[in-house]
Amino acid sequence: MSSVSRSLRRRFSPRLRWKHLLLIPLLLLSVFYLIPMYVMLATGFKSFAEVSLQTMWDLPSGLHMDNFASAYAKLSPYLWNSLTMVIPAAVISSIVGSVNGFVLAKWKFRGADLIFPLILFGMFIPYQSILIPLVEFMKTIGLQGSLAGLVLAHVIYGIPITTLTFRNYYAGIPKELVEAARMDGAGLLGVYRHILLPISVPAFVVVLIWQFTSAWNDFLFAVALTGSRNWPITVALNNMAGSQIIAWNEQMAGSFLAALPTLLVYIFLGRYFLRGLLAGALKG
């Protein structure tokens, strides 16, 4: 009886009502996080006539598309560059990560435990420490300036995180399942294709989203490896913002366009995004 009465008492105790005051700091924090979004959208939807730095906090008079249209006209080639670069990068990375993760989790060979931390370290290195050789290498193989070179860089430097995510996912799958399949005569590839691959969808979603987001948002590799025709959106947007001529309203609308693809992924697949994020902290 005591636990029932206690929980009843707690439900109606003043402490519980007071607790709702905690919504106030949460709402204030929400304002802080929404401010940049508000400025991007409020500016984006203004008509050209309404745009002025003095009224940047005012709501637009209606949903005008002028700013988005002119930003899109300037940025669309770069948005497409990003898209054509990001999709192969994410897909290839996932396949590579899945195979590596499978072998390292379920088919350990001698030395696998030594190799894994060496791979993981690659996740954290500042890319400034490999940038000069990377650019020289791309020049040598003739990919400097191209999107193909950028895809290659994202796939290679994505190996640590994709391998880690898949390894952790496969490590959670019971050994018995794999052993039973081997009893039935399945070899390495059989176990992978018939046992692990069919249940790998969640891990594939996590890794695809992760690689999509990080390649889309990357700036350093993009600015180092691509030429002006092949700039991804981050480089183009930064150059737009750096030039003196282009109005800030177009920059706001352009920023929103640049953020939209990864924001949509976050809105619809946020749970998987979070998992990738936590994997990056090695929190599996």
Next chain:
Amino acid sequence: MTKNKDTILSILLVSPSILAVAVFIYGFIGWSVRVSLSQWKGLEANYDWAGFQNYIDLFSDPRFHIDIRNTLLFTLIFVGGSLILGLGMAILLDQNLPGESFFRSLFLFPMAISFIVTGVVWRWLMNPATGDRISGFNLLFDELGLDFLINQWHLTPTWGIAAIALAAIWQMSGYTMALYLGGLRSVSDELREAARVDGASEFQIYAQIILPMLRPVTLSAMIILGHVSLKVFDLIVAVAGKQLQLDVPAIYMWQTTFDGLFYWRGAAIGIVLLLSVAVLIIPYLIYTLRTEAEI
């Protein structure tokens, strides 16, 4: 026999990746080290030996002193701010309030967008102009009668880098929140209930039981954020361009290498950055993998 065949096959499957990591990470690091010890300046590669004098030159370079100072200041404000804000938000969200998942998603969404987008927007929010051309936060402060808050943002002498750190906190505090929330969720309800039965107040429960249990989370968050702040590049470039006052090693590395063609110096900065990150990350990797193995 099939077992042997499968072992060979498994090695074959991972060897392209292992080879890629060996070449593109460790090989390239070695290559950078070699460049950093050379006299390479200009478009043509030049591997003539200069030795550690390059590093001595770098560390006695006044610009690099600015970089170190800015990096330390940025790290302190960014990591400290993200930890405090993230912990605060996680505790608030741990109270079973209505709208919890909405707030959680909202605080975390900046992680999905690029430092470039964040930087371009914050560049206008933190517009240092005053007088007739006042805008951004300064305009808001003016309209709200909070004139004393009006400031120069990233152009503030000495403390300008703190404005960049503010934008970085906006971007990444949700991430610390997520880490802390994971930690809080692993504190069992029985433990909290037992403490309540013993007469502990909510405050005491947090201060004496829960916060000490979150120490490993704090450590991970500090290391992850710390290594992010050592690498900071895009955010500063997008907010402020490349100006000396806000210089950091990553920007110096970029300019001296690709604009100034001082390849030896660019490589040396890259290696110094690598070593600073390694000091943080290697013990963390060893610790994490060891605890993982024990479980």
